[in-house]
Amino acid sequence: MSTKPALSFWQIWNMCFGFLGIQFGFALQNANVSRIFQTLGADVADIPILWIAAPLTGLIVQPIVGHYSDRTWNRLGRRRPYFLVGAVLTTLALLYMPNAPALWIAAGLLWIMDASINVSMEPFRAFVGDQLPPRQRPLGYAMQSFFIGMGAVVASLLPWLLTQLGFSNTPGPSGIPDTVKYAFYAGAAVLLGAVLWTVLSTREYPPEALLAFDESAPSATPSIDAKAAQRHGLWWTLAGVIGALLLGSRHGDHELYLLAGGMIVYGLSLLWLSRSQRGDSPVHSPSKANMLSQVMSDLYTMPDAMRRLAWVQFFSWFALFAMWIYTTAAVTAVHYGSTDTHSAAYNEGANWVGVLFAAYNGFAAVAAVVIPLMVRRLGLRISHLINVWLGGAALLSFLFIRDPHWLLLSMVGVGFAWASILSLPYALLSDNLPAQKMGVYMGIFNFFIVIPQLLAASVLGVLLKVFFHGQPIYALVLGGASLIVAGLCVLRVREPANPTMQTAMTTEASS
Incomplete structure (x- = not known):
């Protein structure tokens, strides 16, 4: 057999079902961690640097997991061992996070939780590329978007739903309301159960079978100009050192040291x-090359499609990170008129943010059905442009809407942007990746998700203090502008040469 057989709808359902649990934990983190930080005494200006755990762990963990999962084969398979380990560790972090007695412990738990989520999440992207033929991959990524939306709807709503059921929404002795605690406990159970469903209900192709399928992009690694790499390395290192020295001499904001450190x-x-x-290098031979040199080599010689998509991802995820870390502070301050984390108004507003986050994920689940129809008519690029522009307009609208209930309308645009960001860039990319390096390239692609988040953590607090008098609502405005730019960048990306990629998203969904 020279090509992979098509899988049934329910086989694709089972292989993607674990994403529901992963997103359950991810959504609880996004909607409630800023609230926990503020409750434990964090200043609004310090929230971005506390959130640095999320992008930094992704930057480190995902390429490592991708590199090793490409080389793994045991009784559980290739990717599934990582699903399971990550799920167990995330479950433990979810159980303890709402009981953190101090801010530094909560920040440390965020590192553990996000690293564990990344251990599970990265192989799921490569899993679709491993298991599905090219014409079904867009459907696989759309199915993941559907589960992401459904899981996040329930997870984001949980504190609000628990309030309606009579659980206390006021801070207890630990400072964290019971609604948040029990939401995290439920999330731990759902995450572990959903990932176990995928682990136990799916099988994987062994490495020799994947190599036999003649459907991937050429796997030959382009040659590297060592002198050019050295020159670029010197420039980046020098720029980072100069930046750090300037910050030190001017007593600059400590968040910007992160940016300088990243450049170094x-x-x-x-x-x-x-x-x-x-x-003459001992690692020049491929057989002796270590993980760092191999990952950097793949990064430096990545396919042109990935290079162009990097800018789309950069501006998209800068906007998403701004939304995740500042929506609670923005809505409670502007729409509920309170910055006191122990006030009833603040906690009512924080619960409403959970509803808003549930709403955009619910709309994303709907968008996962609508987007294939858009792609069939308009193509991948124009569809993605329209969706991220809807998201940009939605974030900008926070500045003008004053009734918090009308923010539900804004979440329609955010939902379409979110569903599109989670699926169409991968559909544009997947046919350009060799099967034997699917994991590591998906991990490298994650660089362009986490680097903008690191940048946001470095500069958003400074930008708000310098230009916007510390008002968090303007972080959402910057996010909206960033999504508009992301839409323009996608026009530089070519449509896939394989026309079945676009039609499959509709034909498979209707079968």
Whole structure:
């Protein structure tokens, strides 16, 4: 058999079902961690740096997991061992997070939780590429978007629903309301159960079978210009050092040290790559190359489609990160008129943010059905442009809407943008990746999700203080503008050469 057989609807359902649980935990984190931080005494200006755990762990963990999962094969398979380990660790973090006695413990638990979520999440993206033929991959990613939406709807609504059921929504002795605690407990159970469903109900192709399927992009790695890599590495390192020195001399905001540090790390990684490409280097031989040199080599020579999509992802995820970390502070301050985390108004507003987050995820689940129809008529690029522009307009509308109930209308646009961001870039990319490197390239693609989040954590607090008098509502405005730019960037990406990719999203969904 030279091509992968098509899977049935229910087989694709089972292989994607675990994403419901992962997103359940992810949505609880997004909707409630800022609330927990503020309750434990965090200043609004410090929230971005506390959230640094999320993008930084993704930047480190996902390429490592991708690299090793490409090389894993045991009784559980190739990707499923990572699903299971990540789910168990995330479950433990969810159980303890709402009981954190101090801010530094909550921040540490966020690191553990996000690292564990990433251990499970990254292989799920590669799992679709492994298991499905090219014409079904868009359906697989759309199915993941559907489960992401459904899981996040319930998870984001949980504190509000528990309030309606009579659970206390006022801070207890620990400072965290019972509604938040029991929401996290329920999330832990759902996450572990959903991932176990996928682990037990699916099977994987062994490595030799994947290599036999003649459907992936050419796997030959382009040659690397060691001198150019060295030159770029020196420039990035020098720029980072100069930036750090300037911040030190002017007593700059400590968040910006993260940006300078990131430039230095990237520069040093390029210098390591240039050294590994020299003929006399002990890691020059592919058989002796270590993980860092291999990952950096794949990053430096990534396919052109990935390079162009990087800018789309950059501006999209900068906007999403701004929304996740500032919506609670913005809505409670502007629409409920309170910044006191122990007041009834603040906690009512924080619960409403959970409803809003549930709403945009619910609309995303609907969009996962509508987007294939858009793609069939308009193509992948124009469909993605329209969807992210809807999201941009939605975030901008927070500045003008004053009745919090009308913010539900804004969530329609956010939902379509979210569903599109989770599916169409992967549909544009997947046919350009070799099967034997699907995991590591999906991990590298994640760089362009987490780097903008690191940038947001570095500069958003500073931008708000310098230009917007510390008002968090303007973080959402910056996010809206960023989504508009993301839509323009997608016009630089070529449509896939394989026309079945676009039609499959509709024909498979209707079968």
